[in-house]
Amino acid sequence: MKKAKLILEDGTIFEGQSFGAPKSQAGEVVFATGMVGYDLSLTDPSYAGQILTFTYPLIGNWGVPPKEVWESEKIHVAGLVISDLTTHPSHWQSERTLDKWLKDEGVPGIFGIDTRALTQKLREKGVMLGKIVVDHDVKLTDPNEQNLVSQVSPKSLKIHKGGRVKIGLLNCGAKKNILRSLLSREATVFELPWNYDPFENNLPIDGLMISNGPGDPKKADESIAIIKKSLSRKIPTFGICLGNQLLALAAGGDTYKLKFGHRAQNQPTIQVGTKRCYITTQNHGFAVDEKKLPKDFKRWFYNANDNTNEGIIHKKLPFFSVQFHPENNPGPKDTEFLFDRFMEQFK
């Protein structure tokens, strides 16, 4: 095995061993605490530009399932940091090892890292730029300066035939399970690129679903413009993750960057006005600023740990969004009912 280093922008160096593609790569170093679903996280477009650290030490256990199961067509993380690499996976769905997958997709990984120490550093200092260095060095780059949404969003419109209700899915880097969740609820889905205006193009959509996606929401200005139209037409609109932030921005609110974000499958999320707490999957570095909530919107869900915003809802109109991932995959299925709630708008 080749040696490799993980170098952070503050100069910290972690030494480990290279796996996957033996190449150097820069990105934003983040950590996620979920214990299952590495295959789903790696293919989640929201991780675009990020070097992902799993805090769970044993990674690769169930190998790599067929593509149909993934959350998108490819691995989106810039690099992967783990403690212990499983070289002999065991699962009936596995087609190859994690190492082989990363090699096949040209993504570098590093193992043998004290991921707990790394996580503590990121927690204390906030997320940092960093790089995996295998042979020759590369420059640090900040992915958030780019319009990541435009990079991961599909290039053209795609229609998934289903039932009576026609939903426009604004794909800013959507996980496939959002699409699956809509299709299984008998919707016909118009999968829209991030800057594809369904109204201008006269698509007969009954509702708009705003997907998750990577990076700073403010970079997705064209998406925000589309959502503004949706709001003015008063059609039911449901946002997830980045979609929560985009809805807030479109309605006149604001967003900010969290110190180290929420990337986990165990985030307790309370629904305002109830004693109900849901365990949710999250993957975000930005959040809706509750001090500047858009007019006529109110806090809908909040994080039981740090009290940050987890969702907003319009006081009268059918506009709502959540910061967590009701489509899960990976993670608990506690909030799948939100898709039902969305679909109820069209009865």
Place this chain on the structure above:
Amino acid sequence: MKVLLLGSGALKIGQAGEFDYSGSQAIKALKEEGAEVILINPNIATIQTSKDFADQVYFLPVEPHFVEEVIKREKPDGILLSFGGQTALNCGLALAKSGVLKKYNVKVLGTGISAIEITEDRALFAKMLQSIDLAIPKSAAVHSIQKAKEAIKKIGFPVIVRSAFSLGGQDSGVFTNMNDLEEAITRSLTKSPQVLIEEYLAGWKEIEYEVVRDKYDNCITVCNMENVDPMGIHTGESIVVAPSQTLNNNEYHTLREIAIKVIRHLGIVGECNIQFALNPQPVNRDQRPETGKKKSHDWSLDTGNYSPDYRIIEVNARLSRSSALASKATGYPLAYIAAKLGLGYGLTELKNSVTKKTTAAFEPALDYIVVKFPRWDLGKFQKSDYRIGSYMQSVGEVMAIGRKFEEALQKAVRMLDLGLTGLLDEKNQEDDWETPTPTRLFAVARAIKTGIQIPDIYKKTGIDPFFLEKIKNIANLEKEIQKSKLDRELLQKAKQYGFADMRLAQLKNTTEGNIREQRHKFNIHPAAKQIDTLAAEYPAETNYLYLTYNGDCDDIDPKSKIQNPKSIIVLGSGPYRIGSSVEFDWCSVTCAQTAQSLGFSPIIINCNPETVSTDFDMAKKLYFEELSKEAVMEIYKKENPQGIIVSMGGQTPNNLVMDLAAAGARILGTSPGSIDQAEDRNKFSKLCDTLEIDQPPWAMLKNIKEAISFAQKVSFPVLVRPSYVLSGAAMNVAFNEEDLKNYLKLASNISEKYPVVISKYFENTKEIEIDAIANRGSVLTYAISEHVENAGVHSGDATMVLPAQKIYLETEKQILAITEKITSSLKITGPFNIQFLAKDNKVMVIECNLRASRSLPFVSKVTGVNFVKIATEAILARGGISGRAPDSAQSTKWNQPNTSSVKSTSTGGMETDDRTPSDVANATNGISYVGVKAPQFSFSRVKGADPILRVEMSSTGEVACFGNDISEAFLKSIIATGVKMPKKSVFISLAGEENKLKFLTSAKILDQMGLKIYATEGTSAFLNSHKIMSEKLHKIHEKKKPNVLDYLLQKKIDLVINVVDPYFKTEFDDDYVIRRTTVDFGIPLLTNMQTAELFARSISEKKLEDLKALPWSSYVTHRN
């Protein structure tokens, strides 16, 4: 609000220390809410029954009669049933059914009775799950053999059989043919009205979830666990990992979702455990769930994922062994939270006890892997079967934490305290890797090392290749280490894969010291990491730590590296096993808490998830780690404490003393040299000779010939005793040359390092024990207890009476004189215990342990003098450790006449002087009541084991109760171990003329009480000739009717008294079958003459109604 909490009683197989953990957490949670807590638990060695826990403690049997009496007296508002295992749950169900709870208006807190009923009745349970469209194994609940035959036609072999209302899967098993099945069902139906037959899912993955629900319907799964041993091996017998390792997201979260669905439907409020079987190869199997959504295995875009092929196996609507494990594995205090939810809290209203900032409504994220390994003691039982299977036989467990499976697994193996250095230690020569046994995994590892292919092993064992491949990593690394130079890189890698220095030394043919020196030269040390429940996402105030070589830096405050003048290490007990269980946890915890109250910062090291000492709030710091020289010294180096207390955790830490001292650790309390002098039987016997203390004639073995000639000189029988052993391992009584040869061989196998001593074995001799605390060679306090059974029964299996009722004043004087001599000669500081033989006023010493003994909680709680507290004060005063100087004179100034002469033991205390024995504090002075400690046996759990008492210990737990006289205390105690007072009939079988004569008086008593007496031929003839009417029953081998077996089967016999001499093997077989059958059918059995006599006398004096349900406080005054 007044709340009644039911404890679990004595430790037995399937129900052990985990319920001390759950009960004490519940008490803590209730007290925080200002509730008044009434606890019923006869287990006197527990922490929950300590002073300052519950408001009132009743040392009474946890069974309906006594609980009702307590309810009458206390009038509680509510009752908690889910913290005392199956015992409390069954008792609660009985009280609900009989209307007692309603009558006294006692509300069941937390999960309600109807939910408990559903989970306990397998037929109701199956119906409920089917009604919500969930998959269960094909099964039938039957009440007769006929129904069983019909059911089997639908299900087909192989099947697994379980009986309803059972502990730890007792009486369950896998059957492949009708004959065996019939026999098993007949046996089960005698104990339980209902038996369940179900499809056998051999080879399926076995997965568990711990689920919590509050009254607002919030549900979380705190932990999931995967059994390394697949379905077919009881989860208590399985090696278990947390979290699951081979489940992908879909499987993990589908099962989680189902778990929550079940819990919601049942309406659980609190905690519950659910077990699943999961098909590892669903696409190759046509068998589909009989209910549930019949989705295809098409994982195309539309469905995203296939639906896992699962079965729900079991739900426990209470805290369980698994929930204790889950609590320790995650840091989430399940029992504490469950108690709060029972009082009506919502999850979001409670805080995460580890971070103290975040909410309790979350699911822990682990950044380590946990491996649980069961600990068996099958070798302690005569004739037991060595195989393990679908019922539980293990007596304890260890939990290891690491950041690689290999690391955690190898740690777990060492934690078992079997003297193994790692997974591939050559001590294990077991080759049979196909049959499940306690050593199967070692055989699997050996097989892998010798080159047997993983797919072959998977096929025959069902152990997932994921685990087998990781084991192969260990095997391959061993080979590499043997071949290559141990450079820094390789040494580091070896440590990361969990290799102990000792194992590396074995592989490199060098010493442990050399490896350690090399390792330190390379600066390879483990990192101390926190268990923080959130994988470092939030800062945690936790002091719950483990060591790993897969980490660069410590989590703990670097300031602790500066010598902490107040920190001390207390070593815990390690896994529970026969001879070492919850009593040492009580000692460790009491010691740590005393130290803390004196201003010290105690650090506990222990590796047993069933303990209270491994609750992270019991000391300033907890290292969930190995009790090995290597691990303890690494912690010592990091923490730089004042020293280590080794005398509280029983034999395991005691055995480390010499090694730790040699490695430079400071041992607090009695000096290592003195400990060695007491532990090494040869040295100790010599010391007794020097001090002119009588002891049975002894000799150290040089060769067999000399041993035989010694035995002939003192005359057989002789006792063979190895050194440094626990619970009399390999201790045996030899009646002839052949015995002697065999036993010597056995003994020398057990402990190679230490000598074997043989001594004269005396029959018909009384055994007496003294428990005492000393400071710098003078006794501070003591208590003398006597055994009901004559010598020859291991002290751990003996019934103990305190204060001693039947010893001569002269005997007591001699005992005290000897105790003083030994104390001052060994300069004892701390707890110790000496065992004596007494015959006709002559006293001989048989054993001395310079550590807390098994009976220390018993004597402390009966006398009201906390011996461990006094011991801790003495230990910490010795050598003038800073901190608030403990003033023992103060703390031992209890209410009794002769304390004025107790010498001051504060730091400037003087050496021992010319006091007479009567000067020191007899803790039993002025006590007018009696405490009796009775052993709890688990013979029924160990298939085939002969339920007989010998010099090697076999009980798994104990209880103790109080009374105004011995008969009251004894009856309460023995009822608490499951013996019922006979109503109609007794069966008596006495071997030999002597036993028959001895028991005559007792038999008369039984006869006069109007009990029908059945007896075997000889006994019957004897009794009849003495005008005691008895009915003869044929022995089994006589093949005549009516025989004993029929009567046992038909429940015509309430009690069996079978007294034989355990050392005459010829008598064994027929009596063995009677004893075994008695135990198998759950009928009380007495095999010891003295116990049987006491029992007969007691039941003639007292009826059940005469046994008073009084609290601890009405007997005992706490004096320190």
